[in-house]
Amino acid sequence: PPPPLLPLPDGSGDEAVLGCRVTVSIFGLPADTGDRLLGLLQLRTLCRLQMVSRSLAAAVANKSRTRVANFAYTADGLESVVYSARGRRMIPKPTEAKTRLVRFLAQPEHGPIFRHLDLHQAPTDALQDPDLHKALRHMTRLTRLRYPNVGWSNVRLKQAFVASTPPNCVKEGVMPLGRA
Known part of the structure; x- marks a missing residue:
């Protein structure tokens, strides 16, 4: 039951x-x-x-x-399928995933709802976005965050991402699938 x-x-x-x-x-x-x-x-x-x-x-x-x-990010989780006039599936732009993820996580009404975020499969360019860092500061009830250990442009951007989370949040760096 x-x-x-x-x-x-x-x-x-x-x-x-x-x-x-x-x-x-x-x-x-x-x-x-x-x-x-x-x-x-x-x-x-x-x-x-x-x-x-x-x-x-x-x-x-x-x-x-x-x-x-x-919320657990997956590559197709926020993707909208768009078809051409002839019925063919359109391939999204490379920046589309980043834009959708940042927009979703930065929605003010979602901030207090987030409890557990699993972003270890998320594109790191989205996680390095300053708008996302600002949004993380407003996720007051966030208790657990998983993020990718690799793929960052530099260590400072990774540190800025981790530092933008609430202090009581447990942070866990994870190796993304397919990167072992």
């Missing part, structure tokens, strides 16, 4: 980061089936559902909030 709903210890009335599940029926499905269905969707899809459907907004809000709180 799915885990029970637990209040967050901060008294905000939100569900616990772990244990979030849908408590209302969506698409006429039982709540547990709806929860499984929403669990298959990527974060960007959940956010889009929130924007386009009032009836789904409440059910999707907790799921997307949980995904934001425990």
